[in-house]
Amino acid sequence: MNKYQYKVQGIDYEVEIEEVEGNIAKVKVNGIPFEVELKHPINAAKHPTIAKVKVEAPKPAATAAPASAPATAQAAAGSGTPVKAPLPGTITEVKVGVGQQVKEGDVVVVLEAMKMQNNIEAELSGTVTSIIVNKGDSVMEGAVMLTIG
Numbered sequence: 802m803n804k805y806q807y808k809v810q811g812i813d814y815e816v817e818i819e820e821v822e823g824n825i826a827k828v829k830v831n832g833i834p835f836e837v838e839l840k841h842p843i844n845a846a847k848h849p850t851i852a853k854v855k856v857e858a859p860k861p862a863a864t865a866a867p868a869s870a871p872a873t874a875q876a877a878a879g880s881g882t883p884v885k886a887p888l889p890g891t892i893t894e895v896k897v898g899v900g901q902q903v904k905e906g907d908v909v910v911v912l913e914a915m916k917m918q919n920n921i922e923a924e925l926s927g928t929v930t931s932i933i934v935n936k937g938d939s940v941m942e943g944a945v946m947l948t949i950g
Contacts, residue, residue: 811939831933881930881950884921886940890914895936895947901929903949910934910946923949 803818820827824839894911897903903923910921930950934940 810941812941812944813938831935832931833933881927881948882925883945884909884923884947884949886912886942886944886946887919887921888912888914889941890919890939892934892936892938892940892946893918895932895934897929897932897947899929899932903927903929909949912940921946925949 805816805818807814807816815831817829818826819829819834821839824842826837826839828835828837890912891914892910893913895909896911897907897909903909904926905923907923908920909923909929912919912921927949930948932947934944934946940946
């Protein structure tokens with residue numbers, strides 16, 4: 802697995818290349834999986850895939866398993882209602898973890914915008930299924946920060 806960090810228009814992205822087969826690459830961008838079609842296949846001899854990716858893949862599901870069976874299904878899917886940034890700013894704190902139960906009104910992220918700390922609250926009760934941002938990340942208005950299922 803190769804990890805790369807990019808900054809595009811002031812937003813930081815962490816890209817992990819998990820597997821490349823022919824002209825299809827399986828990647829994660831800030832923890833979200835994507836399949837990317839390449840214009841030209843990559844020579845596998847120059848860019849071998851690393852088997853440890855398959856070892857790391859079960860860890861998130863295993864971490865969520867002790868919570869409860871429904872939380873495992875939701876956490877594995879990474880689906881749910883997105884919590885979006887109401888304005889552009891910088892993440893100063895992520896107050897929740899994947900698999901954590903939250904109630905409507907709980908503070909899930911602290912966002913600094915124009916020198917002010919803004920508490921971003923959960924708009925519904927549920928389980929955090931994915932966290933897309935990290936402390937220090939810059940986000941634009943409308944950017945998905947996490948999902949609650």
